[in-house]
Amino acid sequence: MRVFRFMIARPFRIAACAVLILGGGGTGLRAVRTSSPQDLLRDAIDRQIHRNPATLVGHPRRRALPARMNANIVRLYHDRDMEPYWVTADGPDRNAEILRSVLEASETQGLDPSDYAVAEIARDWVGRDVETLARLELLLTVELVAYESDLVQGRHQPRDFDPDLFPTACACDLDQASLFEMAVAAPDLKTFLESQAPPFLQYSGLREKLAEYRRIAAQGGWPAVPQGSSLKPGARDPRLAAVRKRLSVSGEWGGDGATDSPDYDEALAAAIRRFQSHQGLEPDGIIGPATRAAMNVPVERRIRQLILNMESWRWVDRDHGDWWLEVNIPSFSLLAVRHERIDLSMEVIVGDEYHMTPVFSDRVRYVEFNPRWDIPLSIARKELLPKLQEDPLYLKKEHIRVFEHGGDGGKEIDSAAVGWKTLGPDDMSRYHLQQDAGPENALGQLAFIFPNPYDVYLHDTPAAELFRQPRRAFSHGCIRVAEAPELAVYILGGPDQGWTVEKVHSLMAEGKYRAVHLKLSLPVYILYNTAVVDLQTHDLFFYDDIYGRDTILAKAIF
Numbered sequence: 001m002r003v004f005r006f007m008i009a010r011p012f013r014i015a016a017c018a019v020l021i022l023g024g025g026g027t028g029l030r031a032v033r034t035s036s037p038q039d040l041l042r043d044a045i046d047r048q049i050h051r052n053p054a055t056l057v058g059h060p061r062r063r064a065l066p067a068r069m070n071a072n073i074v075r076l077y078h079d080r081d082m083e084p085y086w087v088t089a090d091g092p093d094r095n096a097e098i099l100r101s102v103l104e105a106s107e108t109q110g111l112d113p114s115d116y117a118v119a120e121i122a123r124d125w126v127g128r129d130v131e132t133l134a135r136l137e138l139l140l141t142v143e144l145v146a147y148e149s150d151l152v153q154g155r156h157q158p159r160d161f162d163p164d165l166f167p168t169a170c171a172c173d174l175d176q177a178s179l180f181e182m183a184v185a186a187p188d189l190k191t192f193l194e195s196q197a198p199p200f201l202q203y204s205g206l207r208e209k210l211a212e213y214r215r216i217a218a219q220g221g222w223p224a225v226p227q228g229s230s231l232k233p234g235a236r237d238p239r240l241a242a243v244r245k246r247l248s249v250s251g252e253w254g255g256d257g258a259t260d261s262p263d264y265d266e267a268l269a270a271a272i273r274r275f276q277s278h279q280g281l282e283p284d285g286i287i288g289p290a291t292r293a294a295m296n297v298p299v300e301r302r303i304r305q306l307i308l309n310m311e312s313w314r315w316v317d318r319d320h321g322d323w324w325l326e327v328n329i330p331s332f333s334l335l336a337v338r339h340e341r342i343d344l345s346m347e348v349i350v351g352d353e354y355h356m357t358p359v360f361s362d363r364v365r366y367v368e369f370n371p372r373w374d375i376p377l378s379i380a381r382k383e384l385l386p387k388l389q390e391d392p393l394y395l396k397k398e399h400i401r402v403f404e405h406g407g408d409g410g411k412e413i414d415s416a417a418v419g420w421k422t423l424g425p426d427d428m429s430r431y432h433l434q435q436d437a438g439p440e441n442a443l444g445q446l447a448f449i450f451p452n453p454y455d456v457y458l459h460d461t462p463a464a465e466l467f468r469q470p471r472r473a474f475s476h477g478c479i480r481v482a483e484a485p486e487l488a489v490y491i492l493g494g495p496d497q498g499w500t501v502e503k504v505h506s507l508m509a510e511g512k513y514r515a516v517h518l519k520l521s522l523p524v525y526i527l528y529n530t531a532v533v534d535l536q537t538h539d540l541f542f543y544d545d546i547y548g549r550d551t552i553l554a555k556a557i558f
Contacts, residue, residue, distance in 0.1 A: 037089030044134035110310035154314035161556035205533030330543035370437035460484035
């Protein structure tokens, strides 16, 4: 019925009522159109909206969005018979002014104002003919939809650029039309749009740091530290004046930033150690090549790094509740978070460059005591077969059993009786290898299972010495935790639920496999953040892009 009314209403607006005017003593007639200015504006919107509003100003970066945006926007206007949201015949209204200011300030959210046609909006802002007003109306609608989409679920370029590497980018099924209608109906449009940003405190912290680093850039950035030999506390060197000035800009040095003292005193050493900690470096107080290189990273590059990390937070599922685990790959760390406060933190080991730990989220469902390790076929082919060809008893020494066709359900084979030297990598698919539970098991004596397509989980490890390394990328993709018993107690509910470290160790010592299911599954997020804000001290930490993901993401966005 609505369509029928629209179809018959439009011709009457376009062909305004004709009034016969008697002129010149009755010697002639002329037709006069009496359409209101608002009707003319609605007609202009009607004409323009069918020229694909999402491509009205051209969005070359929105390769996957225009068709969907067009359909949504056309429906929005058809449903209100082309009545504008943002302009009247007299010009833009108050909400239009608010929206324009939000789009122009989108860089505060780590976005790019030029992506939202701010120059074109400014161009049309002062126009008062109906065609210009109609174009401004559609521009504002298109850019609000685009802005909300980017802010809520992230920009589409990463997913277009590498869908395998960035599978969660722009992945949620966003109802653009409903979100738009909520925005235009909101009592305070600016407040509503602010509320659509990622709700994580980490995102808010990065946003504050982005503003701070932009202020630093506007003031000229920080000075470069000259090349030269390494400097230790107690040294004298004229370069130390530049070091003090450099650290005073970024906040690690709290003394007189303009001092020309060549002395490497204890106050400066403490500032250097703080700086090294903030850069993910060993805080040894020595100004060596790595520390000097970190000091000489331009502030503009750090700004881009902050923007990339804000983008990645838009991909994180917002429905995590009040309690979750998060693993950050570049910082080699795990946090247990409850009500945005850190309950537990520990070091982890992640995948090496050939077995990168994937970025995804899931839920921990149970804890395994004394787990058995079902060895992936890729490891059997690439790593174990060469060792077996050198030593046919290798599997026995490592307590690894061999089965035909499917693990426990298959027939067990004496590994020493197999002619490993005659086999090739493809032949390993005939066998299933499983390491017995025990202290030497590659999974250690505890595993925290969240079933996922990557076969990645958290687990204990017998190789505890690797936690002494500052760069801990050694695994085949799974995440080894430094304090597995403490994590088990925490996840299983602690003393209130009858779980203590002593009980966990007792079950581990039994050597028997046991799975304990959680009463409520626990969200776990595997993240890749190279810029992290300490939510208690508000210090900013930068970490190496160990997998090169930031480099690829930067190509997609910038």
